[in-house]
Amino acid sequence: MxxxxxxxxxxxxxxxxxxxxxxxxxxxxxxxxxxxxxxxxxxxxxxxxxxxxxxxxxxxxxxxxxxxxxxxxxxxxxxxxxxxxxxxxxxxxSEPLNNFALNEAGEHHLLIAGGIGVTPILAMARRLSAMQTPFHIHYCARNRDMAAFVDLFESEFPDRFTLHLDGGDPARGLNVAQLLQERPSGGHTYVCGPAGLIRAVRETTSHWPKGSVHYELFRGAEDETAPRNTDAPFDIFLQRSGKQFTVPADKSILDVLKAEGFRIKTLCREGVCGTCRTVVVSGGVDHRDDVLTDEERETEMQICVSRALPGQTLVLDL
Ligand code: FES
Missing domain, CATH: 2.40.30.10 (Translation factors)
Incomplete structure (x- = not known):
């Protein structure tokens, strides 16, 4: 539209x-x-x-x-x-799409945002406020000048908003382990922000019931998934097309296949949407996505970000 x-x-x-x-x-x-x-x-x-x-x-x-x-x-x-x-x-x-929906049956909601990840959290807080459902917002940022919409949060949700400014040192910011150690009865947690914040929340809440922790990586986290300067080239073999390519240290599998004319559907290119999911026939994978479960990682990978483990050749079902 x-x-x-x-x-x-x-x-x-x-x-x-x-x-x-x-x-x-x-x-x-x-x-x-x-x-x-x-x-x-x-x-x-x-x-x-x-x-x-x-x-x-x-x-x-x-x-x-x-x-x-x-x-x-x-x-x-x-x-x-x-x-x-x-x-x-x-x-x-597109029309509005939602991969990060509120569970409106929840009895209490913790909304955790890092940086620009605050945008869906603002809409969620407004919805929960309209529903008169208990919630609290924790907003993590480096300093007040870099935190968007703080005035809105403070005026709309004065008793339900805590700003955590860490000055660039995450150790001085929100204590995720302390906040999420206990799950409030009927509680749900939503986190949107950089990969490090999402990882901390997921690790701390690993004992919470399935479906009670919801997360979305914000789209600005390219640096978390981009090739690293310690990366090495590796080979891929495409089983169905019988082709073999080398993936250079500074390119992803997706980059190489697109340059070779393969039509592969992608959206985020950051390992969060799941669109480029590919079946791995053999070879050890260095998984860098934020979408596959441990079980799925045994047979699949996101080729926009994940690579071969050192010394491995990947055989892909392509
Ligand atoms: S394009 Fe989104 S996970 Fe690869």
């Missing part, structure tokens, strides 16, 4: 809040808290959509509001939006 940019405002020096409306002035399709839009940005010469969470109150039907952080390692999307997008422009977008 088409969405017109109604306004753009600075939420911080690096984050812009963008209000989108229907170009004809009609009501927009409804969305639920935690939902996102997949927006096409053809101007950057890339045919892949970018996902942006909706942060406004899900009761609103006259607009969607997203926030975009300018990323140092941007694949072009956030940089283009910051430099070129203006009020009146029309974007092509």
């Amino acid at each position: 088409h969405l017109k940019v109604a306004s753009i405002a600075d939420a911080t020096a690096r984050i812009k809040a963008i209000e989108l409306v229907d170009p004809t002035g009609s009501a927009l399709p409804a969305f639920t808290a935690g939902a996102h839009l997949d927006i096409d940005l053809p101007a950057i010469g890339d045919d892949e959509a970018r996902s942006y969470s909706l942060l406004n109150d899900p009761r609103e039907t006259h607009r969607y509001v997203i926030a975009v952080q300018r990323e140092e390692n941007s694949r072009g999307g956030s940089e283009w939006i910051h430099a070129h997008l203006k009020a009146g422009d029309v974007l092509e977008s």
Whole structure:
């Protein structure tokens, strides 16, 4: 569908809040808290959509509001939006999609956000507040200037909001282990932010019942999954097509296959959406995704981020 940019405002020096409306002035399709839009940005010469969470109150039907952080390692999307997008422009977008939904049957909700991961958390807090369901928000950021929407949180949820500023040292920030040691009765936890925060929450809550911990990696975490300078080249053999390639140290399997003309469906390229899931016939995998379960990792991998373990050749079902 088409969405017109109604306004753009600075939420911080690096984050812009963008209000989108229907170009004809009609009501927009409804969305639920935690939902996102997949927006096409053809101007950057890339045919892949970018996902942006909706942060406004899900009761609103006259607009969607997203926030975009300018990323140092941007694949072009956030940089283009910051430099070129203006009020009146029309974007092509999916309807709202939700992989990070609230469990509205929950009796208590802990909402944990890191950095730009705060956007879906704001919509969730607004929904829970409207439902009069108990919740508390923990928002982790380096300093107040880098934390978006703090004034909104403080005015809308004064008793249900705690800001954790660590000055760049996570050891001085939110004590995840202490916060999540005990599960409140009927409690659910939602975490959206960088991979390190999500890992800490998942590890601490490993004894919580299945389905009570919900997480979404924010889209700016490219540095967590990009090739590392300790990476080495490795070989892949494609069983069905009978082809063999070497994956250089600074490229992913996906990069190599796309360059060789393979058509592979991708979305996030960060190991979080699951779209590029591929069956591994043999070989040891260095899994770097945030989507596969331990059981799935025995036979599958996300080829946008994961690599071969040192000295291994991967045989893939492609
Ligand atoms: S493209 Fe999303 S996990 Fe690979």
